[in-house]
Amino acid sequence: MSDAKDIKGNRLDPWLDNYAARAHGLRASETRSLFAVAARPEVVSLAGGMPNLKDLPLDALADATATMLRKDGGRALQYGNGQGLPALREKIPEIMALEGIDADPEDVIITTGSQQAVDIITELFIDPGDVILAEAPTYVGSLSIFATYQAEVQQVTIDADGVIPEALEERIVQLEREGRRIKFFYCLPNFHNPAGVTLSEERRPQVIDICRRHHILIVEDNPYGLLGFEGQTYTALKTLAPNDVVYLGSFSKIFAPGYRVGWAVAPAAVREKMKLASEAAILCPSSMSQYSIAMYLDGFDWRQQITDFRAMYRGRRDAMISALEEFMPECTWNVPDGGFYVWVGLPDGLDAKDMLPRAVTNLVAYVSGTAFYAGGRSGRDHMRLSFCYPEPVEIREGVRRLSEVISRDLELRDLFGPTSSRPDEGIVAPAPDQI
């Protein structure tokens, strides 16, 4: 640039002065570089939320995909409908019926993973400074979205039965007294990520009642609902209050995430706005992905596949709990009866975030509890361990390695007091392997 007046930004980023307010908070987690290391094959990763796909019938999928392309290729390779492929929308209520949910294909909108559904809902409802209620802890990927839209996230205490209704209402009343605009309650009722707990049947109508009385929309994010290890399911909030809930489903955990196909079921007016917002953002979801999923639902025994997944993940859960009992008796944890995650409490004075580099050095990775709190303001006393992806023998070895790190940190604590904490890092975007 030739003119001194034009030298803006800085040498690393000449456009630094041009970003929107929302972009300034958007930066990578400190732990990003660690995860690059953690991706090395010698590291046992208990960090990622990647489903285990080894049991999918790849050969049959390959054949069926070829047949689909020969028959429907002209449409599968073309632009599609903004709301999603009608043939796929027709099938989705069959999946939801497994959890007792009654959905109309007209109210279904297909999204690029349920992540895009959270993004669109947040875009539609959140002005900067508006409040989103969420569980404490909550899904890191949604926290990233909420930060992008400059929401204030208020996280409400949960226990073994999910969010505590009294705590939820108390927080709402307090926020209303402060004149805050509460837009929705983002809730993961089943096999919570990261906490592994499930909202009890008893509390579900209570939560609905509270939100209804305060006119607060509920966003029910349910990627794991069909992965109860005993085949058990729970009454969806959507079933209890169809007009008060935007329900989010996903094929990522019951089939495969690589297609990036999820869906939302919303009250008609909200669904219409979601469709317009999605069309603005991406025109339409991938036709190829949607035809592939419709082909899978039509031609494969997907119900049996879900049953198989349940058994496989139950075995891994068992491996993790056994290993925790064997190697980490000084920690606390819950025993999840579905989903992918165990939420491990550390002994007093240990810090999950500080410990992570030492864990990776010892060839095991996890996600620090801080990732699941807005602004990383809490959670240093917990870590999320995933049992979804590694083999049971790797899970055991990973927990063993982690126990070595914890033992050493305990020795340091006893010698020098609690391990030091770095300052909290503000808004953190998730790496895809932190899902």
Add this chain to the structure above:
Amino acid sequence: MSDAKDIKGNRLDPWLDNYAARAHGLRASETRSLFAVAARPEVVSLAGGMPNLKDLPLDALADATATMLRKDGGRALQYGNGQGLPALREKIPEIMALEGIDADPEDVIITTGSQQAVDIITELFIDPGDVILAEAPTYVGSLSIFATYQAEVQQVTIDADGVIPEALEERIVQLEREGRRIKFFYCLPNFHNPAGVTLSEERRPQVIDICRRHHILIVEDNPYGLLGFEGQTYTALKTLAPNDVVYLGSFSKIFAPGYRVGWAVAPAAVREKMKLASEAAILCPSSMSQYSIAMYLDGFDWRQQITDFRAMYRGRRDAMISALEEFMPECTWNVPDGGFYVWVGLPDGLDAKDMLPRAVTNLVAYVSGTAFYAGGRSGRDHMRLSFCYPEPVEIREGVRRLSEVISRDLELRDLFGPTSSRPDEGIVAPAPDQI
């Protein structure tokens, strides 16, 4: 709801009071319902921007996809990297090299169509009220995005050689004088949608120079650059000013849109922020789509396919121009030398938006020029005719039907004066077939 105090919103949408400011402007075009009618097979659609895929080798693609799934299925069905599949990012510079652009795979980010890239850039740079410069007319899909982020779009006059540099600078100076924050110039330099024109080589460095002097980022959207009918290409703005341009490419027009794969090449710091924003929005682009495109680029003669596409679209352009000469001598138009679109000027007193229902009744569809102006504030005197999708014989018949409607409207005009105009409809989201 049991309590009077809780009756909010209205009966059609109980959540009406809860939306963000940006959502209130988001509504479907009046013409949406027309397009549902226009999708009927007896209607010749000169409206859509759907590429013609009949010449793609579907059988070979089916076989190759099956082979790819057998070999790479475990990865193609899994979550991937937020920036995109490295093997695909490595290949994209080969495509860009056909237009003389030198790109580093590290600076490439894969997006869900280039539409998502426009969405992310706008998210990163636009605070409500910020100014985006664009051509007059410009791509309807980007206008939808800009409206979602509450940008003020200032459209600058173009002529047969693209945007007029003097008009661009004059507008910038005026806006700066008013203290407005201009964030970027969104530009479609090649085979413009909808205007069909190309920015002349002479003007390209002038545009760069103006934007650089005023520290305005350029967003160069180039989905059609390889579809010059004589194989001609133009110097990319990215080539002239790598650090001042975010370049957008797409597989939708040179291969197939159904995968929803596009890409951006951005200055490093901007690219890093784009990656974080994309991860927040969708975690990662579809692995299945990316493996499929990488497979296509590796195993197929994609350069020859582009050459074939050029010849096919040239034939359709010729069919449309011949038909216009034969049937619509009272109109004006340009003769595009690439891309998908002819921009047709109507005789004085005719209104493209008012005429559309009559055209659809006469079994032909087009897009009113108003779609390509922010807020629909202009463009009633033009229509966009697409020659990409229908067969040449259908193009001729479509133009013939359209000429009947125009003739009747001319008769009405001569009897009663100019056809009446409905009020402008504000923000309009595009239907995917208006691309």
